[in-house]
Amino acid sequence: MTQREPAFDTSAALSAISDSEAITRRSTAPNPPILYLLWGTVYALGYLALHAALFRWAPVSLPLALTLFAGLTVAGAAVSTVLGIRAGKELRGASSRRGMLYGLAWATGMVSVGFIVVALLRLNLEPATLVWLASAVATLLVGVLFTAGGAVFLDLAMFLQGVAVLAANLISVLVGTSPLVLIGWLAACAVLFAGAGIEAHRSVTGARR
Secondary structure, eight states: OOOOOOOOOHHHHHHHHHHHHHHHHHHHSOOHHHHHHHHHHHHHHHHHHHHHHHHTSSSOOHHHHHHHHHHHHHHHHHHHHHHHHHHTTTOOTHHHHHHHHHHHHHHHHHHHHHHHHHHHHTTTOOHHHHHHHHHHHHHHHHHHHHHHHHHHTTOHHHHHHHHHHHHHHHHHHHHOSSTTHHHHHHHHHHHHHHHHHHHHHHHHHTOOO
């Protein structure tokens, strides 16, 4: 009497494939919760300092606010670069290069924004106009990098949250240099903090799309 082979469990196979895909994606993509929390903090502190300096609701000078924002941005870019490089550290080939190049994109992009701000300073613009333009450029870059990251790592949530950052930045651009510009700034920060929570939940549950 021959022993029957166990039936092939389709659901178990699909579950194993899904788990493997989730592990691979977590290995090749930068840590999204940390990235969102990092840039949400950088921009929230930076924007609040700039707004306080411009509209004088706190004892913060504009040079101090700009220095604070610049320092936070440099630190954020450095951490983002490390995360991108580490994302593909344990892998070889295209996956490793993808993580490394994405991390370097953050660093080169932020350095470019720094040079743009320096160029704006040389134009002797009104402080409110200078801050408005510089913040629009910087937030535009962050939104584009997140949407690009979502496309590169096939992460729809990351892509959509990047789009939301771009939409919030558009609000700031349309509002202009009035005190209400803080609404758009903080909306972009809220998107980033929400993204941190969403990605942390996804990391725990393994619910990767």
